[in-house]
Amino acid sequence: MYSPEPLKGTLQTILLKVLKDHGKMYGYEITQRVKELSEGRILLTEGSLYPMLHRLEAEGMLKTETVLMGKRVRKYYALTAEGRSLVKERLNELFDFIKTISTVLQVKIT
Amino acid sequence: MYSPEPLKGTLQTILLKVLKDHGKMYGYEITQRVKELSEGRILLTEGSLYPMLHRLEAEGMLKTETVLMGKRVRKYYALTAEGRSLVKERLNELFDFIKTISTVLQVKIT
DNA sequence: TCACATACATAACTAACCTATGTATTGATC
DNA sequence: GATCAATACATAGGTTAGTTATGTATGTGA
Numbered sequence: 001m002y003s004p005e006p007l008k009g010t011l012q013t014i015l016l017k018v019l020k021d022h023g024k025m026y027g028y029e030i031t032q033r034v035k036e037l038s039e040g041r042i043l044l045t046e047g048s049l050y051p052m053l054h055r056l057e058a059e060g061m062l063k064t065e066t067v068l069m070g071k072r073v074r075k076y077y078a079l080t081a082e083g084r085s086l087v088k089e090r091l092n093e094l095f096d097f098i099k100t101i102s103t104v105l106q107v108k109i110t
Numbered sequence: 111m112y113s114p115e116p117l118k119g120t121l122q123t124i125l126l127k128v129l130k131d132h133g134k135m136y137g138y139e140i141t142q143r144v145k146e147l148s149e150g151r152i153l154l155t156e157g158s159l160y161p162m163l164h165r166l167e168a169e170g171m172l173k174t175e176t177v178l179m180g181k182r183v184r185k186y187y188a189l190t191a192e193g194r195s196l197v198k199e200r201l202n203e204l205f206d207f208i209k210t211i212s213t214v215l216q217v218k219i220t
Numbered sequence: 221t222c223a224c225a226t227a228c229a230t231a232a233c234t235a236a237c238c239t240a241t242g243t244a245t246t247g248a249t250c
Numbered sequence: 251g252a253t254c255a256a257t258a259c260a261t262a263g264g265t266t267a268g269t270t271a272t273g274t275a276t277g278t279g280a
Contacts, residue, residue: 005119006207008236008268012115017215028227037214041206048268050229072227072276091215096151097116098208104147105127105201118237118267138258158237160260182245182258 007042011052013090014042016061016079020087024065024078027053053077061086117152121162123200124152126171126189130197134175134188137163163187171196 018033019025025033031044056062061083065076079087128143129135135143141154166172171193175186189197 005122005236006116006204007211008119009115009117010211011268014211014214021216026227027229028225034214038210039213041210042214045269046227046229047231047270051268054229069227070276074227094116094211094215098212100148100151101117101120101124101204102208103149104124104144104152105204106131115267121237136258137260138256155238156258156260157239157262161237164260179258180245184258 010094011044011048012056013087013094014044015049015052015056016083016087016090019062019077019079020084024076026074026076030077056083120204121154121158122166123197123204124154125159125162125166126193126197126200129172129187129189130194134186136184136186140187166193 014034015030018030018037022033027046027049031046031049034042034044053062057064057077060080062077063080065078067074067076124144125140128140128147132143137156137159141156141159144152144154163172167174167187170190172187173190175188177184177186
């Protein structure tokens with residue numbers, strides 16, 4: 001993803017949230033959706049996307065389903081029950097962060 | 111500093127902004143001010159604070175003045191002209207980040 | 221046929237930040 | 251007058267997130 005420092009650390013939250021909103025999705029589809037939602041400002045790189053998906057799966061937050069499209073493999077990811085509660089947690093954390101940082105920096109949020 | 115992931119990457123912005131608002135300050139004073147402003151939620155550690163101050167000084171964003179308080183050394187940091195323009199840049203970046211992430215996650219900011 | 225988009229994946233590197241450690245002074249409590 | 255906490259600086263070493271670079275392979279439009 002692109003680099004304004006604070007964006008680092010939000011990757012997991014972003015993935016969980018788009019999966020929550022759009023149901024099962026495959027990796028490439030996620031990159032496109034995020035690009036669209038952010039109007040081209042957030043470009044997920046494979047090097048961060050796939051390791052994070054694998055990690056979330058290993059931790060039981062995501063479940064996968066592999067589908068063959070012609071000869072091409074597609075791996076769909078969806079939230080598990082645990083994953084659904086993690087989304088809420090991550091979103092709350094991010095919301096807290098935005099409130100705290102806005103206070104400290106006295107930035108007006110419009 | 112403490113760890114809700116997104117806070118990582120905001121250290122430089124925080125330092126620059128408190129120095130902009132409060133004029134010359136020394137390291138320990140900064141940790142206390144930030145703790146106060148954040149109501150105890152952001153606790154800067156020396157291990158991140160001092161290297162960042164040194165770095166900003168080396169880059170010409172901060173100038174220093176060492177003062178002896180009795181037998182104890184105090185090193186005051188203040189923004190240079192370059193530093194002042196960097197604050198604006200960093201604050202704009204952070205503001206953009208908050209806007210972008212809010213859109214993508216469809217979080218309502220109050 | 222050649223380039224670009226789709227689709228997965230991982231190894232190696234970078235950079236930020238934290239933990240741990242070190243030195244030393246000051247002030248409060250026992 | 252000893253001991254602990256707070257004040258005040260600093261850096262070495264480790265962790266981890268994310269990037270860059272690379273690899274494999276299919277589908278599609280010029």
